[in-house]
Amino acid sequence: MPSPERQITIAPSLLAADFARLQDEVAAIEAAGADWLHLDVMDGHFVPNISFGPLVLAALRKHTKLPFDVHLMIAPVDPYIDAFAEAGADHILLHPEAGPHLHRSLQRIRAHGKKAGVVLNPGTPVESIEWVRDLLDGVLVMTVNPGFGGQKFLPSQLPKIAELRRMIDAGDRPIALGVDGGITAETAPHAIAAGADTLIAGTSVFGAPDYAAAIRGLRGPQPAKTAGA
Numbered sequence: 001m002p003s004p005e006r007q008i009t010i011a012p013s014l015l016a017a018d019f020a021r022l023q024d025e026v027a028a029i030e031a032a033g034a035d036w037l038h039l040d041v042m043d044g045h046f047v048p049n050i051s052f053g054p055l056v057l058a059a060l061r062k063h064t065k066l067p068f069d070v071h072l073m074i075a076p077v078d079p080y081i082d083a084f085a086e087a088g089a090d091h092i093l094l095h096p097e098a099g100p101h102l103h104r105s106l107q108r109i110r111a112h113g114k115k116a117g118v119v120l121n122p123g124t125p126v127e128s129i130e131w132v133r134d135l136l137d138g139v140l141v142m143t144v145n146p147g148f149g150g151q152k153f154l155p156s157q158l159p160k161i162a163e164l165r166r167m168i169d170a171g172d173r174p175i176a177l178g179v180d181g182g183i184t185a186e187t188a189p190h191a192i193a194a195g196a197d198t199l200i201a202g203t204s205v206f207g208a209p210d211y212a213a214a215i216r217g218l219r220g221p222q223p224a225k226t227a228g229a
Contacts, residue, residue, distance in 0.1 A: 008219045009176065009198040011036035011069050012211075015051060015149050016202030022056070025206065026064045032211035036069040036091075038180070038200045040149075041084070043074035046098055047147035054080075054087035061088030069200075071119060071180070073146050074098065078105055085112035093117035093140055096128045106135040117176070121146060122154055126163050136175050139164055140200070143191070144181030149202040153182030158194045165195025185217040192220065 012034050017025040026037060039057060044050040057068060070089040074080055077098040084092055092109045096102050096118060109116040117138030118129050122145060129139060141161050144151035161179060168175045178198035179191040188199055199218055208214035 006197050008192060009035045009178075010205075010215050010218055011038040011178070011198060011200050012205040012215070013038040013040055013149065013180070013200055013202035015040045016206040018206070022060060023063050026060055026066070029205065029211055029215075030064050030066050033215050034066060034205075034211075036198075037064065037066045038069045038071065039089075040146075041070060041072050041074060042147065046075040046095070047073045049147045054083040057084065057087035057089060067091065069093070071140065071200075072098065073119075078108065081105065081108050082112070085109070085114050089114055091115040091117055091138060093119050093138060095119050095121065096124060097121070102128075103132050103135065106132055110135060117178075119146075119180075120160065122157060126160060126167065133167075133171060133173065133175070136173070138176040138178060138198070139168075140178040140180055140198075141196070142181050143179055143183070143187075146181075151182055153184070153187040153190075155190070158190060161191060161194035161196050168195075183218065185214075188218045189220060 012029045040051055042049045042051040067090040068088055069091045070084050072094045075098040077094045092114050099105050106116045115137035116135055119140040121142050141157055143154045143157045164177055176198045177196050179196040180200035183199050183201040184204045201218055205214045
């Protein structure tokens with residue numbers, strides 16, 4: 001069961017927004033109570049889709065105070081880290097398979113003063129982060145194969161989330177544990193129960209008639225604040 005003290009972070013994915021109204025869409029999810037904005041960057045090579053690049057981040061950055069949680073699905077990833085850091089990313093997440101030296105890539109992110117994260121595809125083992133945990137601010141578990149929104153949640157990834165939660169709790173470093181793919185009001189409780197504290201949601205937010213209600217539905221019951229908090 002999730003810790004009673006664990007707050008749930010909701011990060012709507014821009015990939016599911018109306019691309020003709022991006023500024024308005026970002027303003028709407030900020031007003032609706034989103035914690036972060038998740039930006040899926042796809043190159044048509046590492047994943048079979050193309051989304052957007054650093055110019056979109058730079059254009060939106062001046063219109064919102066939401067932290068930009070940037071998921072780089074590009075390979076090779078190293079040549080683009082600087083551009084996304086400079087465009088306004090707050091968190092930069094990459095895949096172990098996207099470059100030859102994961103440790104060096106994470107160091108490069110942190111050298112920009114950004115939070116660094118690793119993304120695990122459904123077939124990527126937990127062990128791939130074992131020796132870089134000291135550089136991590138977040139781990140994101142893909143509960144679909146990356147590349148397209150609107151896919152169905154893969155329950156096979158729940159044991160991976162639980163294993164990562166045990167690994168994080170056994171350490172002395174705060175690491176956000178996110179889940180991305182098929183996150184809805186029905187699947188979110190399973191991810192949270194397994195140990196996730198950060199939910200990436202695309203169509204279940206941007207496809208809903210009421211963004212605020214959708215975000216509340218994903219977040220679920222929250223821990224009561226202690227007196228004086």
